Amino acid sequence: MITIHGSPVSPFVRKTLVCLIEKGIEHEVNAISPFPPPESHLKISPLGKIPAMTDGDLAIPDSSAICGYIEKKHPEPPIYPVEPGDYGRALWYEDWADNELPKATAALFFNRVAVRMMKREPDEEVIKKIISDIQPPIFDYLEKEIGDKTYLLGDSFSIADIAITCQFIQMMYSGEALPEASHPNITRYVTHHMHRDSFKGLINNDPFMDLD
Ligand SMILES: N[C@@H](CCC(=O)N[C@@H](CS)C(=O)NCC(=O)O)C(=O)O
Structure with missing residues (x-):
């Protein structure tokens, strides 16, 4: 299952959550703060920022990278234009x-x-x-x-x-x-x-x- 690591109060975490919800993708949230991030977070987010995403063994930091991954894996409904x-x-x-x-x-x-x-x-x-x-x-x-x-x-x-x-x-x-x-x-x-x-x-x- 996809896990978004980061407090939902962050605008960048919100961006990934809206993408997941719009596409109807099951997910969970690990609500950590980046001020400072827990030591373990640096393994999946080298800059220590939120959000980061894990999907099984895969780890991706950064909201844009995460949304791009979500779109490729679950193309419908599209959130990036096709034209x-x-x-x-x-x-x-x-x-x-x-x-x-x-x-x-x-x-x-x-x-x-x-x-x-x-x-x-x-x-x-x-x-x-x-x-x-x-x-x-x-x-x-x-x-x-x-x-x-x-x-x-x-x-x-x-x-x-x-x-x-x-x-x-x-x-x-x-x-x-x-x-x-x-x-x-x-x-x-x-x-x-x-x-x-x-x-x-x-x-x-x-x-x-x-x-x-
Ligand atoms: N480009 C990043 C920006 C993420 C970002 O700046 N998140 C803030 C929280 S809203 C953060 O983690 N700040 C902690 C820090 O800069 O050390 C993304 O889109 O995910």
Whole structure:
């Protein structure tokens, strides 16, 4: 059976869990924290990060590698577009959502919530700077990419929508609302996707917010 190692509160763990749930794949979660990771975790995740996945003797770290493996092993329903152009764009959005978007979203969770778990006080100056300087260009790019679409690629739900929605949920877990006035497309898009059964079940299991 597939085991995802990492706390479900992590946006990257959430990404892998949504993929598994969307595909109806049986799995279990070994809810470890990476701050610091248990010694045994370094054997399956050399960088000490979460998530890592094991499937029998196979170990794969990193949410993108894990989602790619899941897609190859269980192609239906697809979460990566089949059309080559859309596939390439999906990989781009996934990479952007994992590496650029967190500077504007998950960074708020880290600096407001995770620091307390590490027995440190949040730094309000850092938080203000994220909201005033870092968020606008990142959100402006996404706002234009979304436009009036429901799905970023074609007319189906894909890894691009999963990776992006995961990061905004993390921002909301820090107590920050979606940017309705400044970025209405983002707000409409994220609100739509986070109400899918896969996301909703995970959100309602976490201690930060509840969805009807
Ligand atoms: N590119 C990695 C990023 C994973 C990641 O940064 N996870 C965070 C938790 S949300 C982590 O393990 N941080 C611990 C650390 O950086 O040492 C992925 O997609 O899985």
